[in-house]
Amino acid sequence: MKRKTIAGLAALSAVLGAATAAGVITAKRKKQKQLASKDNKSLPPKRNIYFAGGGLAALSGAYYLIRDCKIAGDSIHIFEESENIGGAFNVGGDSETGYVCTSPKLLSVRNHANLMDMLSGLKSANIEDMSVKDEILNFMRANPIYENARIIDADGKAIDSGFGVTKPAVKRIKALLSAKDYMISEVSIAEFFEETPEFLTSNLWIILSTTYMLSAMSSAVELKHVINCLAGEMPELYTMKNALRAQFNLQETVISALKNYLEANNVNFATHCVVKDVDFETDTNRISAIHLDDNGTAKTFYLNKTDLLFITNGSVSECATIGDYNTPAPVSDEIPASASLWRRLSDKCDGFGNPDSFYDEDAASGIISFTVTSKSRTLLDAVNELTGNETGCSALTTFKTSPWGLTVSTMPQPYFDGQSDDVTVICCYGTSIDVPGKYIEKNMRHASGAELLFELVKFLGLEERWEEITADIINVIPCLMPYATASSLPYSDEEKPLAVKDKHTNLAFIGQFAKLGAGISYSSEYAVRTAREAAYRLTGSRKSSTPPPCAAAASYFKLFKALKK
Ligand SMILES: Cc1cc2nc3c(=O)[nH]c(=O)nc-3n(C[C@H](O)[C@H](O)[C@H](O)COP(=O)(O)OP(=O)(O)OC[C@H]3O[C@@H](n4cnc5c(N)ncnc54)[C@H](O)[C@@H]3O)c2cc1C
Numbered sequence: 073m074k075r076k077t078i079a080g081l082a083a084l085s086a087v088l089g090a091a092t093a094a095g096v097i098t099a100k101r102k103k104q105k106q107l108a109s110k111d112n113k114s115l116p117p118k119r120n121i122y123f124a125g126g127g128l129a130a131l132s133g134a135y136y137l138i139r140d141c142k143i144a145g146d147s148i149h150i151f152e153e154s155e156n157i158g159g160a161f162n163v164g165g166d167s168e169t170g171y172v173c174t175s176p177k178l179l180s181v182r183n184h185a186n187l188m189d190m191l192s193g194l195k196s197a198n199i200e201d202m203s204v205k206d207e208i209l210n211f212m213r214a215n216p217i218y219e220n221a222r223i224i225d226a227d228g229k230a231i232d233s234g235f236g237v238t239k240p241a242v243k244r245i246k247a248l249l250s251a252k253d254y255m256i257s258e259v260s261i262a263e264f265f266e267e268t269p270e271f272l273t274s275n276l277w278i279i280l281s282t283t284y285m286l287s288a289m290s291s292a293v294e295l296k297h298v299i300n301c302l303a304g305e306m307p308e309l310y311t312m313k314n315a316l317r318a319q320f321n322l323q324e325t326v327i328s329a330l331k332n333y334l335e336a337n338n339v340n341f342a343t344h345c346v347v348k349d350v351d352f353e354t355d356t357n358r359i360s361a362i363h364l365d366d367n368g369t370a371k372t373f374y375l376n377k378t379d380l381l382f383i384t385n386g387s388v389s390e391c392a393t394i395g396d397y398n399t400p401a402p403v404s405d406e407i408p409a410s411a412s413l414w415r416r417l418s419d420k421c422d423g424f425g426n427p428d429s430f431y432d433e434d435a436a437s438g439i440i441s442f443t444v445t446s447k448s449r450t451l452l453d454a455v456n457e458l459t460g461n462e463t464g465c466s467a468l469t470t471f472k473t474s475p476w477g478l479t480v481s482t483m484p485q486p487y488f489d490g491q492s493d494d495v496t497v498i499c500c501y502g503t504s505i506d507v508p509g510k511y512i513e514k515n516m517r518h519a520s521g522a523e524l525l526f527e528l529v530k531f532l533g534l535e536e537r538w539e540e541i542t543a544d545i546i547n548v549i550p551c552l553m554p555y556a557t558a559s560s561l562p563y564s565d566e567e568k569p570l571a572v573k574d575k576h577t578n579l580a581f582i583g584q585f586a587k588l589g590a591g592i593s594y595s596s597e598y599a600v601r602t603a604r605e606a607a608y609r610l611t612g613s614r615k616s617s618t619p620p621p622c623a624a625a626a627s628y629f630k631l632f633k634a635l636k637k
Contacts, residue, residue, distance in 0.1 A: 126152030127159025145337025170547025
């Protein structure tokens, strides 16, 4: 069992945007990179495949290049700005100083076909002789998710049915589902439902917005894709019984297994390494050079004819910061590396989209999560008592009257490898961070860990037990992710670049800010699908990624039947 130390927290804060320390790249990796550099022109050409960014999208792209496109792992190079690989999946901390995770992530068999395909080919990092897919499915068999309190009303009672959508709003949903994507992608959800604003207080909206991190300012097309993917599962939206998770958080389940696979195949990882710029030849539509800041040293790699570059052109986790029990998470003044690389590229040539639509300072695309680490079960048991949930089988509970959209999740315990037996962890988040809370008269983004905990405790009706609860608190760590929902902001058809623009190019865009038909762009499945598809297209493979589930007539029937109730 790995033991997390204080370095874990430092590492997370580095991952989350405060990285300054120099990382180490092994001599072997340096040598491999030099093979492609200008000074080694005389060496025989070897195909090199580069990834700008080391999140789930990049790791999945590398996985499919090796598994399906038969690319040798040692020709793949992953450049990651922060100290850790894994992007938004990163976790940190320990049982002494408190844990931090960006959110309680959940998966789904039906809506994560590409991710599940990949997980079926990866060996579990936690259980011998088992795939990650089986690790997750076995855990689910023993601990099936069944949420008893998806929404808690003003009286502290669970709402477990009824979506509260008025007839005129149902009509608007029908119009949304039949609209062409390009017609509604620039329209915000608030604008689309302008004449039926009550939709934005309905239970359906509370569930969808807090599960898929949508806000009234998100694009209507994202809501359309979410409803399309979920149309067949309407009654289960309350119980979330189609959701999946593992014993441990997904960094230690999915990312660790992926990293093990890639390392076993000799893939090269460079951390603290930022891809700053690229040279693009407009006549051939190809990238000819990559400019890096590798641990403070400027480097350039020149691309051979067969070399490829995959760019994660936007990241929901960059510039994230953490606070602690007494301190709110600060605002980072860093410019996200992904957006700045994307901006440089889009300045060089049309057709590469427009980061400004997603990285607008006024766009308010941030969310705050906070992880509560306690040296007893007091708080965990109190949450379960209110919700009627069992630890490990719950999913998400949102407090309907919370201006922050406060949502709590009691994850399986232990949730972190190395978590002490007597320590419990719960994770909460809010989606409206620029308004005061119901009890704390501060915008969520300005609240310390203690203040966030107080708001939660008040919603749980446990104010009189404050002393008892706080006596056992090890830490409450807020995490501000300023661009968490940026990929869902309204955009015109050309503003997200196609994953692969032209089959003769050597460049692909992957992750949530690349365009690839339908699908929930916010989800990890989308990141995997863009990368898988890009890997196939750039290597000329005849394979295809699995398309997102498409709502059939029967699904729409279920959807509208459920909305009538
Ligand atoms: C709060 C939150 C909750 C979520 N919950 C769920 C969930 O429950 N289920 C689900 O399916 N999905 C969920 N997601 C979505 C999921 O986390 C993302 O889809 C996934 O992480 C996207 O992976 P990515 O590689 O595209 O981007 P990221 O995870 O953001 O990783 C990108 C990485 O690339 C690096 N990078 C970018 N540009 C450069 C550069 N130029 N040079 C070097 N490095 C660079 C960044 O530092 C970062 O580490 C959630 C996301 C958030 C923010």
